[in-house]
Amino acid sequence: MSKQTICIASPALAQANNGNWQTARRWAQFLGARFEVEIASDWRDAAPPDLLIALHARRSAAPLARFCADYPRRPTILVLTGTDLYRDIHADADAQASLERARALVLLQPAGLSELPLHLRAKAHVIYQSAPSLQPALHAAAPRHHDILMVGHLREEKDPRTFMQAAALVTAPSARLVHIGGVLDPALGDAAAAAACATAGRYEWLGALPHADTRQRLKHAHAMAICSRMEGGANVIIEAVTSGVPVLASDINGNRGMLGEDYLGYFPQGDAQGLAALIDRSINDPAWYAALQEQCAQRAKLFAPEAEQAALLDLVDNLLHTN
Template identity: 30%
Template sequence: MRIALVSRRYPPLIGGAEKVLSYLAPALADLGHEVAVLTARPPGPDVPGVEPVPTRAGSCTVRRLATSRLRFVGTWRYMNNLRERLEADPPDLAYVSMLKHDAYVAVEVGRRLGFPVVLRPEGAGATGDLSWQSWGNFGRKIGERTKQADAIVAISKAVEDELRDAGYDRSKIHRLPNGVPVPEPSWRRRDGWRDAPRAAFVGRLAPEKGLDTLIEAWPIVRRSFPAAHLTIYGEGPEGPTLGAGVGKLGLGDAITFAGPTVDPTAALRDADLFVLPSREEGMSVALLEAMALGIPVVASSIPGNRRVVSDFKDGRLAPVDDPEGLARVVVEQWTEFDRAFHMSRAARKKVEGSYSVSTMARQHDGLFRSLASARGG
């Protein structure tokens, strides 16, 4: 099949959704498909307009469409260029990230030219796609259009529930979880780690990630492990506020803001624990990547995290918005490190079996082929 994978944001821009799509595109090509990633071209002379992606079979090409730095002008220009591209070279199927402007364009062109369109909401809750449709510019109009898609992929139960509550056709909703690569070799504990244990967070610096709770928990962690260090990888709107909080608590020597990383696996190999204190998650890519690597994890006990982490089986779950509770679980993971290590091996096996990128690609392949067959493709 000729598949157009549409996402306004794509690497080198970094985020959970962008990473999942960058994993999925070549994996679909490896199944024999011809994949064209259509995305907005970020500013900068070093970003090519067309870029082939290495694959073992099929083909995968990233095509970056012209846009603008101006907010509304950029959206209009991207939508117009996306429409022209889909019209000039119609795919057998379009798969679109987020229920926003590019989904609006793809559904309209797909209905007119006869190719199926599959949409993929990237989140739930206050920061999710359906919430945006309630307040974003033209959000309600876009919402009515996206309900006309041929299928909707729900990455979590929370996303699925929101789609149903918003009136999306239940027969069109398909639960397909995220998938990540399973790196080799797996994570290994460092010699002498107890003298100065290291924890890491990878993700967006945004309110829903609960990093304020993690920072407030760190002085409590250091009562048990005085040299414990936390490295926060990522960028986002909460960066200055979080930095100020670290300063007020006098934790400048204990917490480092390392900025975004294009290689979270390498970053986590230098750590002794991955911590995700989120208040909201659909299905965290960073959490899956940590589990796939096999590093011990602590995650907040919210529905999206409980979907992949079973407490005391393949990781630990901590209370939400509770610095003392979070600190207690972090300390327990390091105090009972042999137990944490065994849980991390179980987590890696879980990802290999249910959340690997190859599993995700096969599940999408089955859905895409069934839709194309129904259209007579």
């Protein structure tokens, strides 16, 4: 008996190496043992699948609309991955139509439920993303550098300027702010290059790196900073937490959904001085840093690959069984 087929319609493919691609790649692996799975920008590139998973309400609106029109009885899942949840569904007609069309909605953390219209929340499911755990790196008692890593392409939604500005405000001599990410906004690329020159080694911009290299860099960091203006459920938070690396996070809905309401490591979004103060405290206050580590360790079980796979397979099986 042939396997049922699934297409993951992703606005980003391998060359983008961004959050949407990482989600698509991981879900294809999770589903592959039970189904025939293809990742494509449009399901029409192959035979029509038995189930369509569309990533991003606005950017995948066209393939989702065509599939629902051509195969109205076949199930669809819409994954709200970030900018669509916190921006597009409130203003963009295509994104709003996607919410109505999809048979099921997936959010990457529970705080995002409040963004959905009330009548759509019943078809929403929360599936935390995951990453394999890495053995935490051993650090010297008095290291020469405490690397604070930011991972994210240079675009306004990630607010890299706050990270750059914090480099000029930290006071701990060992602090070094290291940024991994390619240029999507040329003006921000210019700003990164200028910051690297102006801070005499306090801020380093490494550009884009392969995912495996980035994960190893993250594993050896003192902390990870995420400065974003909006996030659906940042995979880089998961990769930090599952590597034993504490997170310093902008105080936004999506980050609270990942790290919890009582997490100690928040700073006001856009507040470079607030981020710098947390960096200094993480280096100078061992007890506070240990508390951050413990809070992250408590969240790590939410981000286990087996938990994500089980939740995803359960949703897909139910949709195909009841179709």
